[in-house]
Amino acid sequence: MSLTGVLRPGHVAIRVLELEPALKHYTEVLGLIETARDPKNKRVFLKAWDEHDHHSVVLREADEAGMDYMGWKVDSPATLKKLAADVEKSKLCQDLAWIPAGEHPGTGERFRFTVPTGHAMELYAEKDRLGNNCGTDGPDINPLPWPDDLKGIAPSRFDHCLLYGDDLDGTCKVFRDVLGFGLSEQVLLKADPNTMIGAFLSCSNKAHDIAFIRQPVKGKFHHASFELGSWEKVLRAGDILSRHHTSIDIGPTRHGITRGETIYFFDPSGNRNEVFSGGYIYYPDKPPLTWYDDSLGPAIFYHDRKINESFLSVFT
Amino acid sequence: MPHLITIENSGERFTGADSMSVLAAMEQARCRGIPVGCRNGGCGACKVRVTSGRYRTGKMSRAVVSVADEATGCVLACKTYPESDLGVEALGRVLQPAGPRPGASFSFVIPRSEKEA
Numbered sequence: 001m002s003l004t005g006v007l008r009p010g011h012v013a014i015r016v017l018e019l020e021p022a023l024k025h026y027t028e029v030l031g032l033i034e035t036a037r038d039p040k041n042k043r044v045f046l047k048a049w050d051e052h053d054h055h056s057v058v059l060r061e062a063d064e065a066g067m068d069y070m071g072w073k074v075d076s077p078a079t080l081k082k083l084a085a086d087v088e089k090s091k092l093c094q095d096l097a098w099i100p101a102g103e104h105p106g107t108g109e110r111f112r113f114t115v116p117t118g119h120a121m122e123l124y125a126e127k128d129r130l131g132n133n134c135g136t137d138g139p140d141i142n143p144l145p146w147p148d149d150l151k152g153i154a155p156s157r158f159d160h161c162l163l164y165g166d167d168l169d170g171t172c173k174v175f176r177d178v179l180g181f182g183l184s185e186q187v188l189l190k191a192d193p194n195t196m197i198g199a200f201l202s203c204s205n206k207a208h209d210i211a212f213i214r215q216p217v218k219g220k221f222h223h224a225s226f227e228l229g230s231w232e233k234v235l236r237a238g239d240i241l242s243r244h245h246t247s248i249d250i251g252p253t254r255h256g257i258t259r260g261e262t263i264y265f266f267d268p269s270g271n272r273n274e275v276f277s278g279g280y281i282y283y284p285d286k287p288p289l290t291w292y293d294d295s296l297g298p299a300i301f302y303h304d305r306k307i308n309e310s311f312l313s314v315f316t
Numbered sequence: 317m318p319h320l321i322t323i324e325n326s327g328e329r330f331t332g333a334d335s336m337s338v339l340a341a342m343e344q345a346r347c348r349g350i351p352v353g354c355r356n357g358g359c360g361a362c363k364v365r366v367t368s369g370r371y372r373t374g375k376m377s378r379a380v381v382s383v384a385d386e387a388t389g390c391v392l393a394c395k396t397y398p399e400s401d402l403g404v405e406a407l408g409r410v411l412q413p414a415g416p417r418p419g420a421s422f423s424f425v426i427p428r429s430e431k432e433a
Contacts, residue, residue, distance in 0.1 A: 017357060017375045064379040065358035247355040270358015270377065314353040314361055316377065 006203040010073035013058040021268040031152030036105040050156035053127040054106035065269040065316035067221035069120035080125040084111040117165020118218030155226030164220040190292040207258040207279040223272035256302040319398040323349035339393035362393040369402035
């Protein structure tokens with residue numbers, strides 16, 4: 001089966017307390033590239049170097065930290081209409097709305113809805129292509145493996161988010177039954193295996209495109225993650241974060257779930273970021289991997305075999 | 317000029333400079349009375365009530381420190397800078413092992429400030 005329907009996480013909109021320190025972090029330390037500003041709404045748009053579309057991260061200055069919404073690119077305007085109708089028909093989501101084209105620069109219309117865990121999600125089909133600046137004889141012609149002038153950690157792409165919320169079953173139903181995601185890994189209660197406390201969902205060949213952990217809260221943000229090509233680059237990320245006195249949460253280490261190599265750190269407003277490498281190829285016919293809550297330690301941090309104090313209690 | 321900071325719950329005392337947050341001074345002194353979270357004003361783990369002394373604050377997320385909180389001296393230690401000797405009382409999460417509790421439906425530990433909200 002070729003990749004159709006929902007293609008990938010296309011953007012994440014993050015609230016920051018002060019735009020300038022946030023921008024410095026996201027461009028100079030994390031190493032994203034600024035592509036547009038919207039001074040009226042105090043927003044800045046950024047992309048990672050290997051993303052072709054106009055932006056994948058939106059920073060908005062606000063009084064609260066956290067996530068405004070996450071956007072998913074679908075394969076065509078026809079798919080956008082179909083999935084929007086499917087979401088509406090499912091009656092599982094709230095606050096359905098069409099956001100007009102151009103509200104994000106270079107972006108077509110977006111269909112927004114709130115999933116049962118309280119997170120706003122969007123679907124869209126069109127975004128201007130800026131390219132990855134690697135072509136040597138014109139855009140995308142005889143490309144270099146990576147462009148000049150990268151700054152900071154310089155991940156290749158925005159990869160996934162981990163979100164916290166209460167109605168995990170309802171949100172899983174939206175992603176699996178309506179949007180066509182597969183379940184790559186799950187965490188179940190050993191005493192009651194019908195109760196899922198963690199879900200790792202994929203719309204692609206990645207080990208996850210989004211993950212949720214059941215918590216008695218609505219709409220909370222654990223982290224936004226960005227991809228690096230190797231374990232050594234994760235170590236180098238640790239060097240860069242220390243050099244900039246960035247608040248590091250944990251790592252470099254390895255996740256049991258997805259097998260990713262990781263470092264967690266915080267932006268200047270306390271929103272958690274991750275850069276990671278590794279994982280595996282997911283196919284839709286792969287059986288879900290199951291972890292039980294009594295192995296949550298190695299599932300989350302494979303080397304320490306225990307969750308650090310902040311994993312479950314620190315989020316925005 | 318260094319100021320003496322006292323965490324009333326734990327009885328820990330350490331000194332902190334005007335330019336250093338109460339939380340950073342606590343970490344530097346290797347004290348543990350205030351829970352450490354994001355260190356950047358977003359998560360609320362290090363919420364304290366200032367019981368005595370003068371201080372100034374940086375911007376804190378309204379999701380974890382309301383206007384009313386701030387008016388009663390409830391602030392985030394990571395965004396609080398001493399201007400005199402300070403007494404503080406930690407209000408953040410109570411540390412508990414994560415996992416299901418016997419006889420209760422499954423619930424992870426959340427910051428106390430959210431439970432109270």
